Amino acid sequence: MLDVTGRRWGGFIIAYTAFCLFFAWYAAVELGRYPRAQTAAIYAAMLPLLGLWLAPGFQASRVWLIERMNGTRAAIVSLAIFLVPYIIYVAGTGDFRARALVKLGAFAALPFMLFAVSGVRRPHDMNWKDALILLWLVLPMLSGQLSGIWNVPVEQDSMARMFVTATGAWAFLILRRLEGSGYEFHFTGGMAFDVVLNLAGFAAIALPLGFALRFIAWNPRWRGAAGFVAEFAGIFVFIAVTEEFFFRGALQNLLECSVRSRYVGQGFASVLFGLSHIQHAPVPNWRYVAMASVAGWFYGSAYRERRSIMASAATHALVDTLWRTFFMLPAK
Numbered sequence: 554m555l556d557v558t559g560r561r562w563g564g565f566i567i568a569y570t571a572f573c574l575f576f577a578w579y580a581a582v583e584l585g586r587y588p589r590a591q592t593a594a595i596y597a598a599m600l601p602l603l604g605l606w607l608a609p610g611f612q613a614s615r616v617w618l619i620e621r622m623n624g625t626r627a628a629i630v631s632l633a634i635f636l637v638p639y640i641i642y643v644a645g646t647g648d649f650r651a652r653a654l655v656k657l658g659a660f661a662a663l664p665f666m667l668f669a670v671s672g673v674r675r676p677h678d679m680n681w682k683d684a685l686i687l688l689w690l691v692l693p694m695l696s697g698q699l700s701g702i703w704n705v706p707v708e709q710d711s712m713a714r715m716f717v718t719a720t721g722a723w724a725f726l727i728l729r730r731l732e733g734s735g736y737e738f739h740f741t742g743g744m745a746f747d748v749v750l751n752l753a754g755f756a757a758i759a760l761p762l763g764f765a766l767r768f769i770a771w772n773p774r775w776r777g778a779a780g781f782v783a784e785f786a787g788i789f790v791f792i793a794v795t796e797e798f799f800f801r802g803a804l805q806n807l808l809e810c811s812v813r814s815r816y817v818g819q820g821f822a823s824v825l826f827g828l829s830h831i832q833h834a835p836v837p838n839w840r841y842v843a844m845a846s847v848a849g850w851f852y853g854s855a856y857r858e859r860r861s862i863m864a865s866a867a868t869h870a871l872v873d874t875l876w877r878t879f880f881m882l883p884a885k
Contacts, residue, residue, distance in 0.1 A: 580595060602716060606722070610736050611737070657702060663686070677732070687799060690720060734803060776878075
């Protein structure tokens with residue numbers, strides 16, 4: 554029989570098991586045509602990376618880590634732990650690249666060292682360290698600088714994004730100890746209502762705006778309910794959670810406190826979220842910036858209501874899935 558501590562860890566254990574099964578299915582579907590040894594290596598590397606991604610998102614594991622992670626030693630230990638998935642990947646695939654190892658190490662070392670060695674005086678407000686670390690983590694992801702690391706059997710962008718999110722969550726929530734980020738892996742009926750409400754609000758603006766800007770067109774590519782759900786799940790895990798953590802859980806959260814206004818902070822975060830899409834072809838893509846800024850406002854509203862990036866990430870993933878399924882412009 555589980556004691557109180559065991560029950561507190563139950564959510565993490567259940568979620569970890571569920572995601573392990575999801576990734577087993579994902580690897581079988583996406584990598585099934587490649588050699589089994591390579592697929593097994595990717596999956597084996599994904600398991601510890603998944604644990605790092607989930608750990609800050611549950612109170613029991615987050616508190617356990619916060620109690621043990623202090624000072625320079627915490628930064629060094631964290632960095633060593635974060636290199637384990639790559640070591641497993643290399644051992645299974647033989648695809649060792651010194652540049653990739655250095656790139657991963659440098660990417661994680663700066664936020665870990667900066668937050669672990671020197672704390673912040675006003676933890677609820679944005680400061681130069683927060684701004685630097687957000688730029689350090691987000692810009693390489695947006696510019697593709699984390700490519701060329703997980704290359705076998707094909708470029709594993711999903712692993713790169715999960716590494717980025719885990720690094721950011723670990724740095725901000727464990728080492729900096731940011732509160733109110735909403736990085737909690739649980740979903741409620743109230744959040745579902747927020748998702749539907751903000752999806753409807755976004756659609757009321759985005760549909761006429763998107764058609765007017767010629768950013769969208771009615772171009773249905775329905776692949777069945779199973780295909781729709783699979784695409785939603787992939788976007789939610791590999792894109793929406795990552796972007797919502799940085800733009801809502803960290804940026805909007807800190808800006809709201811700094812400017813003393815939830816709506817002003819939400820507005821700034823929405824505009825910056827929109828601008829992060831400017832590099833999409835054709836560059837500069839101001840239509841994408843406009844649409845993403847509007848979307849960012851409603852993602853921020855879903856987050857703001859219950860301080861949950863699960864709500865904003867679900868809204869985000871649903872918008873992207875509907876767009877890809879029904880409204881993407883035909884290829885020229």
